[in-house]
Amino acid sequence: MNELLSTADMQNMDECCNRLISQLGIDGNIDGVCILGSGWADGGKHAGRGKCISYDRIPVLGKTGVDGHSGQAAIWNVQDRCWLAFEGRRHWYEGAGWAPLAFPVYVARILQAGALLLTNAAGGLNPKLQRGSFMITADHINAMGVNPLQGAHNPFWGERFPDQSVLYDQNMRKTALDAARELKLDAMEGVYIGVAGPTYETPAEIRAFRMMGADAIGMSTVPEAILGNACGLRICAVSHISNVAAGISADRLSHSDVIALPESTAAKMGRFIAELLPRLSAC
DSSP states (O other): OOOSOOHHHHHHHHHHHHHHHHHHTOOSOOSEEEEEOTTOGGGGGTTTEEEEEEGGGSTTTOSOOSTTOOOEEEEEEETTEEEEEEESOOOGGGSSOSHHHHHHHHHHHHTTOSEEEEEEEEEEOSTTOOTTOEEEEEEEEEOSSOOTTOSSOOGGGOOSSOOOTTOSOHHHHHHHHHHHHHTTOOEEEEEEEEOOOSSOOOHHHHHHHHHHTOSEEESSSHHHHHHHHHTTOOEEEEEEEEEEOBTTBSSOOOHHHHHOOOHHHHHHHHHHHHHHHHHHHTO
16 A cells, blocks of 8 residues: 555546536536535435446546445535535545545635535544534544655645644635534534544543543544645545444444444434535635
């Protein structure tokens, strides 16, 4: 696995980006790009889903290797706002390197998207975050042990040493929290900690992460946020709390439980993202 984004990766992303733009008929800029984690893709039912293309027709992405990620890129038209949705994400632990994770951010940068929305399913560490609630990311902790910007500096991604003092846009955070509360969703701001996976954490690790200030934990989002911030995108991230973390509950953790959403919960997530996208466009 290539642990660094190479010149060949960048060339491959450029070719695939041009193919994506052509096949989806994207003409000009778009309002934003969203990367959808487990359970979030149904938002397209509420968001005017248009043309789509399967990831396996985009070589740099390839077929998703995780259940719960449909693996399609689609145009969503919401209240006269146009978003490009990556329905399902690639993960570092899949072993395909950084290019599949970086590609949606690369596309957002090329299209001069006004916003980058990252969604995920996460485990709750904070007792206030129970299954079915939502967390708007105020900040993150990178506990993955890797960084997508390591290696030779490529000016495409911005400065060599990007500032991360305010990585998640404050106006977008407030907008997301307001939208969730108007929909009467159980939501709060918090700190997301990203780990490499694919194993779930031990109870001892969860206790340590909680002491570090983490409120929710997952195996994604942090790399995309690092890249998006570095190249100047405004970022918002939202977690659906699919389970409580190891040691907090007596239940054993399994991915099947994470993706087994009640129909009512999936509908809430769909309504939330359909309400959120046009608001983020206006931020």
